Amino acid sequence: MRAWYEDLIERIRGVQGGAPVVLGTRTPVRTIVVLSRTTYPDRPEQVRAALPHLTPRQIEAAMAFYRDRAPQVDADIERNREALRPFLLAS
Numbered sequence: 001m002r003a004w005y006e007d008l009i010e011r012i013r014g015v016q017g018g019a020p021v022v023l024g025t026r027t028p029v030r031t032i033v034v035l036s037r038t039t040y041p042d043r044p045e046q047v048r049a050a051l052p053h054l055t056p057r058q059i060e061a062a063m064a065f066y067r068d069r070a071p072q073v074d075a076d077i078e079r080n081r082e083a084l085r086p087f088l089l090a091s
Contacts, residue, residue: 020069035051047059
């Protein structure tokens with residue numbers, strides 16, 4: 001049985017390295033997770049303000065996807081962090 005959020009999350013080859021994104025956007029699930037858990041913990045209104053192009057339902061879908069697939073999304077977060085490391089060290 002498909003989870004409700006699967007209609008709102010997709011993978012598109014060539015978009016965000018094939019990482020899961022919110023349907024119809026280029027916004028990766030990892031971005032929503034990092035904002036929700038690290039940048040704005042316990043402040044969902046701030047996450048929504050940071051991503052005004054997303055609906056609350058889309059943000060909820062990304063977090064539900066994460067709850068069911070945390071190891072996969074955590075690995076994507078780490079890959080993204082490693083890819084950005086040279087740029088962060090240079091500044």
